[in-house]
Amino acid sequence: MASKRRSLLLGDLVRLLVTWVFSSLILMVAAWLQPNVSATSPWAWVAVAAVSGVAGLLVRPLLVEVSARIGWLAVAPLALVGQAVVMYVAMVTVPGIDATFWAAVVTSWICAALGTVVAYLSASGSQAGLTSALMRRGKAHTVADPEVDGVVFVQMDGVAFPVLRWAVQSGGVPTIRRWLADGSHVLHEWTPQLPCTTPASQLGLLHGTVQRIPAFRWYDRELGRVLVANRPADAKIIEARATDGRGLLCDDGVSISNLFSGDAERSPLTMSVAGAKRGTTQTRRAVAWFLASPAGFSRSLSRTVAEVVKERWQARRQEQRRLVPRIRRNWTFAILRAITNALLRDLNTALVAEEMRRGTRSVYVDYVDYDEIAHHAGVFRPESLAALDGLDGVLAQLEELATRGARRYHLVVVSDHGQSQGTPFADRYGTDLSGLCAELTAAPVQGIEHSVEGWGRADSLVQDLGDEGLTGRISRTADKRVSKEVARDDTAPPDSDLVVLGSGNLGLVYVPGPQRLTLDDLEGRWPRLVPGLAAHPGIGFVAGTDGAGTPWVIGATGRRDLATGTVEGDDPLAPYGEHAARMLARAMAMAEAPDLYVNSTVDLDTLEIAAFEDLVGAHGGLGGWQDSALLLAPPALLGDTWEAVEGADGMHRVLVAMLERCGHRAGAPAPVMD
Structure with missing residues (x-):
């Protein structure tokens, strides 16, 4: 040292x-x-x-x-x-x-x-400049309970277990390779729930429940409008429905750059509290230091500009090489990529360093670098793997910064889901899912299938850094512009008979109104809808409930009763694994579930899917590696045995047990009794 x-x-x-x-x-x-x-x-x-x-x-x-x-x-x-x-x-x-x-x-x-x-x-050529500057910011605080170890949970957003394992085996990610080689950490695979999305997984990881989240965005029958999980106002509603005050971070924890707070007392750059805690002094001080320090601003300026240039060159190279699958990557994505892979990455690291210096017991931070690039480039493309190596460098930084913390810190790495890739549905078949539904019903259809994940991350940054006066007016103007992109087309027109939403390769079909319609209701209104969707070559299955409340999965040549497991003809879930029936049944049991779930096909040779959004790498439904997540943790925190985990609420219990082994949760609120 x-x-x-x-x-x-x-x-x-x-x-x-x-x-x-x-x-x-x-x-x-x-x-x-x-x-x-x-x-x-x-x-x-x-x-x-x-x-x-x-x-x-x-x-x-x-x-x-x-x-x-x-x-x-x-x-x-x-x-x-x-x-x-x-x-x-x-x-x-x-x-x-x-x-x-x-x-x-x-x-x-x-x-x-x-x-x-x-x-x-x-100062911008390597991470050493930023690390050194952060280590010089001041002495660690004195804490009243130094015998209690701290835990930093690092979410590597969208990294599938097979992707990280391949990176380790191929000689990449040197920090993680070293951890595994010296036995300080062990790597495990776990299975997220359906939907395989950040909102559902992060709500489960931080609050212990995956209920009431049927996708990344959905038509909420209670509110009569679409909820978008990465819009701060909607994230606040979603968390309020889920929290019991005993979230993962309720005992002196901090949430950094997440969708939800985990009941943390402080939550910089977190969407569910961005409006309520606009412009925290701590965050503004970190940003001010970041911009005023050569090691900080050099990275946010030079690396941001470099990231934009690099993205435009890489996008052009994909086109010249005629790589498939691919999508058109525009300047908007280049800027959003620069924000997530340059500004937010270093700002998150600065905030985590500050919390370790203060002696905060637990920190949960989300790094979205890989997820953002893989969505547009693909899960194994060079730019995506470079982002993964960049995250490995962040782990090395945090490991070094932890030596200056006010207490001993353990680093735990978790991903919220994986990704699969393929040519988008609309590019492959010449129509999007909403267009197909309109063709089969001859009814007015509102389609909401544009990608908004990157915009939401920009929105949380703008909202959290806002203030009063001139800077407040500037940030609120920017906030309105970003929020407009996040919420674009999220309200169904009065004459829409159907609302169709894309969430990766998972589609949701709603008939606006307070009641969920059955398969019998839909057949009575639009007899061609369900058979036409199930028969389409790009759709693997359609799922809905009949008049008796029985959940059915319908494919082109067969169907399955999810309640009994009875299969008539070919099992439409056979290509998706033995866990698919359990995951789909759980999702369909939610009151918020759509009238129809629609899942794209999966090619068992290439594992390619077809996203209903304009994305190459996608997650949300079943097929490929999107339901394969990872956990990288010190074995002492995991206990003697590892049991397979299915669902982020199950992983929440694993993470809570880690905190308890470190002496946390004694001050957690008592459970609410019915």
Whole structure:
């Protein structure tokens, strides 16, 4: 450990020296461009660079505190103005510099801008700069219960167990390989529920229930509108229906960048509390430090720009190579990818580091890097695997940062679901699911099949960082723009007979109204609907209940009674595994379930599915690896035996047991008695 600290210190000294040299050179160039600025010796500019650099170190903490209170959007102009003033004062106080007032101001602004960029870029080449800066932020707090170990739960969003296992076997993810080799962690597979989505899995992991979530978004009969799980206002409704006050994080835990809070006292960047706890000072201070620090802003600026450029090049390369399956990847996705894989990744890490320094007992943080890219590129494409390696680097960072924590911390890695891939349904068959339903019913159909996951993550960031005054007005304007994308087309027009939603390769068909319709009701209204869907070559099965309440799964050449297991003809669930019947029966038992569940086919040779959204990598239904998730944890926290887990509510009990082994949950609220 001492050698690692010496390495970090040496890296800091090298970066400081590089910044000083380049700042001096930039000063000389800027002065050469200004005819009214001169110096008696080049060493005078070296002295100016040194004075301005030291002054910047002293001013930066003040900028952080001021911007955290008046609004995070103010930090950038404050930093620029502050550095310009510092540079001007240094120029007029160092002997040997001759400049008119306005020439000095112009030169100082040029130097402040270029010098800032150079300093930031010098710290952005590796994660060591950010790690070192985070470790220097301050001493760990003193906690009253140092004998209680802390736990950091890291959600690697969308990473399937087979994908991570292959990455380990192929020589990637060096941190995870080391953990497995030295026995500090063990890797297990678990099975999420249907739907295989982040909302259902994260509600189960954090709150211990997967009820009332039939998909990523659905028509809510109680509210008479569509609920979108990654829209903050809707996430709040979903959590309020599920929480009993005893969530995973109720005992001095923190939720970071999640959909739901897990009953944590503090939840930065968490959607279910974004509106209620808009603009927490802690989050704004972290963002202000992030932007004001060279190791922080360099990563959010240079890596964000680089990520956009890289995405556009990779998308073009896919087209040139005519890779299939693929979709058109536009500039909007490039920007959203840059947010998740650059800004949010480092900001999440900074927030986790702060919580470990404070001694928070448990932290649950969601890194969405791999999931976001795999949706648009594919589960095994180079850019997706690069994101997986990036997450492995984050684990190395957190492992290093944990050594400066206020208590001993264990790192536990969990994924919420996996992904399968394939050509989207609409591209493959020339019509989307809503269009097919309209053709079979000749009725007005409202289709909601656009992808909004990335927009929701941007929405939580904008909402949580909002404030009053000018910065508040700016962030609220951005919030309205992002929220509009998340909620686009989520209200059925009065004349819509059907609402059809896509959730990966799981489709949902609703007849708007307070009651769930049966197969008999649907046959009476639209006799071609169910047979036409079941017979379509891109649809594996259709599921609904009959008038007697019996759940049926209907395929092109057979059907299955989910209550008894009786099969007539060919079993439509045979391609999806022995667990498919249990998972589907559980989903259909929910009152929120649609009138019809529709699942795409799966190719048993390639494991390809066909998403009802415009996505290459998808999850939500059955087929392939979307129902294969992972758990990577210290064996001491797991106990002596491992039993197969099915459903995120079952995994919740495993995670709670880990906390209890560390001495947590003694202060958890008592269970509510009926």
